Amino acid sequence: MRGWDLIDLDSHFLSAFGSIGQFIRDHGYIAYARANVALYEQRMTSVPAFAVCALSSGFMLYPDELGDRYLALRKTIETDALTALLLPSFALEQCVARIVERQLQRAYLMPDRAREEQKIRKRFPFFMQLQSRRFLSDGRPAEAVAVEILDTLSGSRHALM
Numbered sequence: 686m687r688g689w690d691l692i693d694l695d696s697h698f699l700s701a702f703g704s705i706g707q708f709i710r711d712h713g714y715i716a717y718a719r720a721n722v723a724l725y726e727q728r729m730t731s732v733p734a735f736a737v738c739a740l741s742s743g744f745m746l747y748p749d750e751l752g753d754r755y756l757a758l759r760k761t762i763e764t765d766a767l768t769a770l771l772l773p774s775f776a777l778e779q780c781v782a783r784i785v786e787r788q789l790q791r792a793y794l795m796p797d798r799a800r801e802e803q804k805i806r807k808r809f810p811f812f813m814q815l816q817s818r819r820f821l822s823d824g825r826p827a828e829a830v831a832v833e834i835l836d837t838l839s840g841s842r843h844a845l846m
Contacts, residue, residue, distance in 0.1 A: 690736040694744065697724055705741075706795030718747040722755050737831075742784070743804075745770075746811050763816050769834045770815055773823030781805045783823055 695705065698721055702708050709717045721741055732738070745759055762768055773783035781802055788801045813819075818837065822830050 688735060690733045692728060692732065692736055692738040694721065694725055694728070694738065694740050697728055698741070704795065710795070715748065715750065718743075718751055718755075722747070722751060722758065726758070742788075743808065745815060745817075746808055765817075767838050768817040769838065770812065770817040770819045771822035771830065772812060772819060774821065775813070775819065777806070777809050779823075780809055 698705060698708075701724060702720060705717065708720070712720075721744065725738075725740070725744070729738070740762075745763060747755060747759070749756060772780055773787075774780040784805045785798060785801045788796045788805075789798060820830060820834055820837075
């Protein structure tokens with residue numbers, strides 16, 4: 686959105702550590718999750734007043750073994766009135782198909798179709814249970830989705846006015 690900064694956590698991870706897929710292969714998923722959470726916490730200390738933070742698709746679903754600090758952070762994000770969860774579809778099969786196609790286009794993930802499909806199938810029920818507001822992101826221009834989100838969330842906090 687014009688006038689808003691975009692904080693893309695994946696882009697920050699790529700700048701700090703290189704390929705996400707390679708990092709996971711070299712250090713494991715838990716190490717990736719810990720590094721990503723630390724990067725989020727570091728980046729959010731200096732976030733501008735008007736900013737959108739795009740999190741990694743699995744950020745809200747990291748294992749509980751990351752500890753109490755992560756669990757509290759996840760709950761804070763999930764229940765924040767300004768959190769918006771974007772999904773390409775609220776139907777499992779359509780959501781899986783669309784996300785997998787997008788993931789396969791991201792070379793930095795080193796994706797494998799079967800593994801990506803399994804991952805999204807596993808995550809989908811958790812996405813649908815999150816307390817965050819959900820928005821459909823597929824088939825419309827990004828600007829239209831952003832306007833819908835802003836219109837919906839603008840009453841949530843007077844800071845948006």
